[in-house]
Amino acid sequence: MIVAGIDMGSLTTKVVILEGNNILAHHIHILISSKEGVIDAQKAIDGALRDAGLSFDLIQYIVSTGFDRKSVAFANKQRTEASCLAKGAHWLFPSARTVIDVGAETSTTLKLNEKGVVEDIQGNDKCAAGAGIFLDAMAELMQLSIEDFSRLSLNAKEKAKITNTCVVFAESEVISHIHKKPSVPKNDIIAGIHESIVERIIGLSARIGINKDVVLTGGVAKNIGFVKALEEKMGMKVSVPDEPQIVAALGAALIAQSYVSPRE
């Protein structure tokens, strides 16, 4: 039985094709200018099918998730990101009790029980300062690729103080650190930026409590500097999936499986 999960994020569409316990393929489609979710979903699923060497008609059930999930006309069912993240994270890390997802424009924290059922949710307020787009803006400001930006903070000796309330304020603070005499080392500025977003996300997560084990998902989980800052601040180890961006799509695929073969 082959099923698929599609996560329609704000900047990327992710697809996971699943057969039993095997991920046959996953595909991340970067959205550029399309305003029609269904086209992006089709492109993403076509990419995944190509990778898996499968055709669309072999997929028995499709669940879509993410902000634009309702635009996927060919999906059999829609589920919210929270349910899908929980499902995917629990499948990958059964001991997970807290899932912190930091995507491009949103961050969400989930509290799970031992069965992986969501017991509490907290989403960020409408502010880029708690999401990946904040880090993109900062990397661009410092004329670094996001990969270099992520890595450089590991060599920081100190952390520059950066506000965690507003991207605009943070930008001017970064500029003032750069132009200081002597200027603050880039590594320290980036470490400060990571710390600022981490503080904001911990503040958000603390509203529902942070319990071990913690799983970090979403594109920002690929940022090793951010992961280190998060672990330091929380004082605990964080589990990061190999492909943290596809966890919601994976969860959607797992939910799709349950619809095709519901448990007795």
Add this chain to the structure above:
Amino acid sequence: MKMEEFIKAVEGRLQHLKSYSTRKSQELYFELLLEYYQAINKAKQEGKPLALVGVFSPKEIFYAMDIVPLDASFHLTYVGFIGGCEVFKDYLEAAAGYGLPIETCSIHRILIGMVIKEAISPPDFIVGTSHACDGEIKAFETLTDLCQCPDYFLDHPYRADAEGVEYYKREMEGLIQFLEEKTSQKFDFNKLKEVVELSKQATDLYRQINEMRKAVPAPMGSGEFFGILLLYNILVGTPGLVKYFEILRNEIKEQLEKGPTLDRENFRVVFLYSFPFYAMEFFEWMEQEYGVVDVMELMSTFGYTEEEMEPSSPLDTLAKKSFYQPLVSPIVGSTDNFVITALRIARDYRADAAFFGTHIGCKEACATVRIVKDTLRRELGIPTYVIDHDPLVPSVTPPDVIKTKFEGFIEMLEDLKLEQEQ
């Protein structure tokens, strides 16, 4: 939106309702609202003073002097309800131009912007209170400065004890003296007793309605209950409000006999504190899409007391009511009031979950979020959904974002229910 434009919008809403509404109370609501605003608009022409008053002020005292009080905060809420919150953009800009930072409560910024843009006629005097909202005191002082008019502030005590009641009674006596001076009218205590009698009738009916709402399933769709709170607050002490509540009470009673109006009731939710007033369609959406029903709002709740109003001692009874009336009771005094009230309504109304709207410009109740959430979870095992928003500024948390986030919460409730059933 100038007052004349707003009145036209209310008239339009009333005409629209008359063409499709099947409930008399809905029509009467807008008839009363129209009368209220027409009276405010005509005040100057009739040589009556225009009083701009705070949301917690004792409206009965004004009605006893034949002054129609323009409730500043609720006026904005009505403008948002009826005219749409987009109209506030100009006022927010005007307030920003006046130097008010965006961290200031949007209600106060809009109010000040409306006065600057002359969308509210300059009042003859301003009356505020210190109930729970520090922002109101400062914003009203700014308004006084802008309007160059006299003001009076009622200092409301922290504790609801005998000393507190006596203190507030003296504060209201001071208000009466202020009004006598400003209107050159002698205050008539017999008239106040009549007004307080009407206030008592409306209050008793409101309490009855709140009791009837405990029914499972809920007697009717819930979007309008926030509106009822607004009407009570601006018209308490008038005969129209009593008539409205009698009709509404009878409609709910009839509905309870007939059976619920909603097809299904999957989850009963209590609404704590603020709500994004630009997204009132949220209630119908959550009822129809998910069978989620608002069974009670914290702000519509009376404080826990058996106290009944006593019109023969009008100031004493108004002083007591100032602690237990809706809107006020959970947020005056200690955080315990908020927590205990939230717990009480969640239990009494058999809620499955709570929705806590935290108005980002308001520190009064938002500081209690964690205590309330933890208490509801610990004592009743129910989860609380917290959403940061601004009640009058949609750009902070747009309606679609609210819905999307809430859908995740509903799925969580469904999964937890399924798990319990298994």
